Amino acid sequence: MRRRGIPWLFLLLAVGPVVLGLGYALLYSLGLVGLLGRGFTLEHWGAVVRSADFWGALGLSTFIAVVTITLSTALALAAVLRWQEHTLRGLRTYAFYLPLALPATVMAFLIFQWLGDAGLLSRLAFALGLTNSTTDFPSLINDRWGTGIIVAHTLMATPFLTIFLANLYRSERVREVSQVAATLGLPPGRVARRLVIPLLLRQGRSTLLLYAVFVFSSYEIPLLLGSQSPAMLSVLTIRKLQRYNLADIPQAYVISVLYALLLVAVLLLWLGWSRYRRNTALHEA
Amino acid sequence: MRGWWIGLLLLLLACGEEQDTSAGELPADWDGIVAAARGQTVDWMMWAGDPLINDYVTSYVAPTVRERYGIELNVIPGQGSQIVQLLLGELEAGRERSEIDLGWINGETFYQLRQIDGLYGPWTERLPNARYIDFDNPFIGTDFQQPIAGYELPWGNVQMTVIYDSSKVATPPRTRAELLAFVRANPGRLTWPTEFTGLTFLKALLIDIAGGGQALSGDFNEADYARYSKELWAYVNQLKPYLWREGRTFPETLAALHQMFANGELWFTMSNNDVEVDNKIGEGLFPATARAYVPDFGSIQNSHYLGITRLSDDKAAAMVVANFLISPEAQLRKADPAVWGDGTVYALDQLPDSLRTAFQNLPGRVHAPQRAAIQANALQELAPEYMIRLAEDFRTQVINR
Amino acid sequence: MKPRLGSALLFLLALFPFAFLLLLSVSQRWVYPDLLPAGWSLRPWGDALGRGDDLGVALLTSLLIALTVGAVGTLLGFATARRLSLLPRGRRWLRLAYLPYVFAPVLLAACLQFYFLRLGLSGRVAGVLLAQLFIVYPYAVILASSFYTSRLRDMEDLAGTLGATPVEVARTVSWYLLRGPLAIVFFQSFLISWFEYGLTLLIGVGKVATLPLKVFQFVNEANIFYAAMAASLLVVPPVLLLWINKRLLFVTR
Numbered sequence: 001m002r003r004r005g006i007p008w009l010f011l012l013l014a015v016g017p018v019v020l021g022l023g024y025a026l027l028y029s030l031g032l033v034g035l036l037g038r039g040f041t042l043e044h045w046g047a048v049v050r051s052a053d054f055w056g057a058l059g060l061s062t063f064i065a066v067v068t069i070t071l072s073t074a075l076a077l078a079a080v081l082r083w084q085e086h087t088l089r090g091l092r093t094y095a096f097y098l099p100l101a102l103p104a105t106v107m108a109f110l111i112f113q114w115l116g117d118a119g120l121l122s123r124l125a126f127a128l129g130l131t132n133s134t135t136d137f138p139s140l141i142n143d144r145w146g147t148g149i150i151v152a153h154t155l156m157a158t159p160f161l162t163i164f165l166a167n168l169y170r171s172e173r174v175r176e177v178s179q180v181a182a183t184l185g186l187p188p189g190r191v192a193r194r195l196v197i198p199l200l201l202r203q204g205r206s207t208l209l210l211y212a213v214f215v216f217s218s219y220e221i222p223l224l225l226g227s228q229s230p231a232m233l234s235v236l237t238i239r240k241l242q243r244y245n246l247a248d249i250p251q252a253y254v255i256s257v258l259y260a261l262l263l264v265a266v267l268l269l270w271l272g273w274s275r276y277r278r279n280t281a282l283h284e285a
Numbered sequence: 286m287r288g289w290w291i292g293l294l295l296l297l298l299a300c301g302e303e304q305d306t307s308a309g310e311l312p313a314d315w316d317g318i319v320a321a322a323r324g325q326t327v328d329w330m331m332w333a334g335d336p337l338i339n340d341y342v343t344s345y346v347a348p349t350v351r352e353r354y355g356i357e358l359n360v361i362p363g364q365g366s367q368i369v370q371l372l373l374g375e376l377e378a379g380r381e382r383s384e385i386d387l388g389w390i391n392g393e394t395f396y397q398l399r400q401i402d403g404l405y406g407p408w409t410e411r412l413p414n415a416r417y418i419d420f421d422n423p424f425i426g427t428d429f430q431q432p433i434a435g436y437e438l439p440w441g442n443v444q445m446t447v448i449y450d451s452s453k454v455a456t457p458p459r460t461r462a463e464l465l466a467f468v469r470a471n472p473g474r475l476t477w478p479t480e481f482t483g484l485t486f487l488k489a490l491l492i493d494i495a496g497g498g499q500a501l502s503g504d505f506n507e508a509d510y511a512r513y514s515k516e517l518w519a520y521v522n523q524l525k526p527y528l529w530r531e532g533r534t535f536p537e538t539l540a541a542l543h544q545m546f547a548n549g550e551l552w553f554t555m556s557n558n559d560v561e562v563d564n565k566i567g568e569g570l571f572p573a574t575a576r577a578y579v580p581d582f583g584s585i586q587n588s589h590y591l592g593i594t595r596l597s598d599d600k601a602a603a604m605v606v607a608n609f610l611i612s613p614e615a616q617l618r619k620a621d622p623a624v625w626g627d628g629t630v631y632a633l634d635q636l637p638d639s640l641r642t643a644f645q646n647l648p649g650r651v652h653a654p655q656r657a658a659i660q661a662n663a664l665q666e667l668a669p670e671y672m673i674r675l676a677e678d679f680r681t682q683v684i685n686r
Numbered sequence: 687m688k689p690r691l692g693s694a695l696l697f698l699l700a701l702f703p704f705a706f707l708l709l710l711s712v713s714q715r716w717v718y719p720d721l722l723p724a725g726w727s728l729r730p731w732g733d734a735l736g737r738g739d740d741l742g743v744a745l746l747t748s749l750l751i752a753l754t755v756g757a758v759g760t761l762l763g764f765a766t767a768r769r770l771s772l773l774p775r776g777r778r779w780l781r782l783a784y785l786p787y788v789f790a791p792v793l794l795a796a797c798l799q800f801y802f803l804r805l806g807l808s809g810r811v812a813g814v815l816l817a818q819l820f821i822v823y824p825y826a827v828i829l830a831s832s833f834y835t836s837r838l839r840d841m842e843d844l845a846g847t848l849g850a851t852p853v854e855v856a857r858t859v860s861w862y863l864l865r866g867p868l869a870i871v872f873f874q875s876f877l878i879s880w881f882e883y884g885l886t887l888l889i890g891v892g893k894v895a896t897l898p899l900k901v902f903q904f905v906n907e908a909n910i911f912y913a914a915m916a917a918s919l920l921v922v923p924p925v926l927l928l929w930i931n932k933r934l935l936f937v938t939r
Binding site: 328330333334335336339343359361362363367371374375377378379380384385539540543544547548549550565568569570572 | 715727799887909
Binding site for chain 2: 033034035036052053112116117118119134135139142143144223224226227228229235241242243244245246249
């Protein structure tokens, strides 16, 4: 019944495309393929590594991914701790599932209409006499900190993570475990802090990391709500790929390769870290 | 059991490249081309960003060519950069036939497609209707200072206008000095997109600084660019603190600019189509008080074109469709502001009387300026390298500062 | 009484985006500082219906692609999750599923376009299906694996030990315990495919006209009222799917 060996289909579908894509991007970035390539050169790599745009984009993408995932995880945990195994019941079910039907572009459009200088919020502020003109309203979109982007992503991530953590809560029988802990005399606050939150975060860490990577890679939302400079990485890459200078195309592939290498490094670090955690946990046990 | 996915993969590979059917030479005469075109499908990649334009193509052009010539017209939405990206990819992958036959292109796309040898040609002189076209007009027969040389067919002609809200702006600024004074008095109400339209606006300013008119015509001149662009950035940086968001960021798309104008956040927007103000008021997007004008420093007038891809399998049908698009019937209909309002590429003074009268009797524009009135301020497109450099330097010299 | 109120507010909050979109889609001239638009018009909807054939085809294409990708992705995802859980180094293999996410989907498409063009798969539904599967499958594997815990496997093993055939195990034990997760993974996979834009555009070269492509055509038209109408078109089918699937998705036992 148990088959051993190599899971070929998995390798083919999950690893194949990346290897092919990365290979092509690498060759293109070095001028070895491509209609306009003129043989091996490191010029494009130099241009990207020296450009402030690239480092700014890297910093901003990281910042936005970290802030978004922290905020939405905190909100989702709060919801699950508040409602526990009843999180997805009755009207709440709809409240958490409905937002999943909003794609990134529509969310970006909505945030533009709500938080823009002449958006719904700004009009409310005017109606309440708080502002006199669109210019009085603080810049919440197209600002350099990516406020609008973070809000849009958080609104999308929170319901999703709530559903995810609520399901984990059930499938991991967190309720039963916490009841045992409570019976043993642990106060509720400590049950949440020492038991429920760590348990959910540990079981859900892959998904959380994956979601952070989604945010890091996002394109449609920063395209509408982001600032020109710094821009998020996908926006910068597509800009290089599609704008007026054909000579910029190899730079787009340089960024793609760097981007991929960087995320591989993050994944390896994370794996190393979780293995370290597991080993120390074993030692302690 | 184990091999099923290999089967799946083979299946996918097998339904790949279809057989090349109708390669070979085109018939020598036009009747032969029309005959060869029957039954072909033309994949036309075009900018599909305007309801009126989409309506003109899908409810008028497509049914007409199907009925008259037996040609199936398949519209694929996509801008110039997508055409370039796709054709470049196809050439790199060694494809023998292109996914698209016809492209709606202009200036910078034409330049890029010629760089990668993506276009078929020369072909335009074979079209019977090409005889009406005003090829001698520098705004039509020359594209971004490049001779079109039969590789693209002029299809429509437009001039850039600045759109403003007359309920907020009593007298719109007409010169660079007035513009600076205006934004100083009314900060945060003007900006422009970083894409094509915004760059076209910057070009007009650059030409004005260089002395106006033909000052920068001809091939790209590094020394001229260095000198005048320095002045341009100095001027734009004077404007910068009074632009929307203190000029720290600019909208990425024209759509975003239009939206901010529509909701009252901005007092200005701009358009490469001189009749757009009427269209957008009609759609209920712009306020009825929106007006369009051309500043004294002028604005770029340019044409848009049709190109046939070198790897197209259906060149005959693409030509027949192109010939229909420049027919008197199609040009006249397109020039009607209620339909689209796109300027014609015909030499009006050389048309037969009845046709000329038809063009002159088209219903008038409402708030869009008359073409004759803004023609004097029309500037020719600059060589493509100017736009590439402006796009790059605008980032480094203005936005990132 | 109080918790009910909180949930009701949360529900209204979740409804607000949809109501806002619908309202905006029938509006005209919504100028600052007015809270409400200055006019109402059904023109965007009229125009959308006028292009009916087009949108109908797009809707069907999208449904076909999203249902196929969702179903294939979910089945392969769970099959792989199970297979990996049986391997001695399963967790280690699973890490490879994260690899595709070192690319943003748009960038992955840009880097793979060469191969799709080369194989003649670009501009075809088959190509778009395959490309979307590249994104959906690893995600389904990861998601499925997080549900496919050792506890579940132990129960399957237990059933097997008690004499159930693998099919019976799958039909009873696995189905009972996994139908919630299956529905979630399917719904998520469906949504990724349903909303996919950049990848579909690059691999389908605009010829595989899915609903998002049509919708963004409207969004690019700069008219927020048309954009709102188009966005409504895009979000209604997933909402319906939610409604139909609520029994499965909302299991709370």
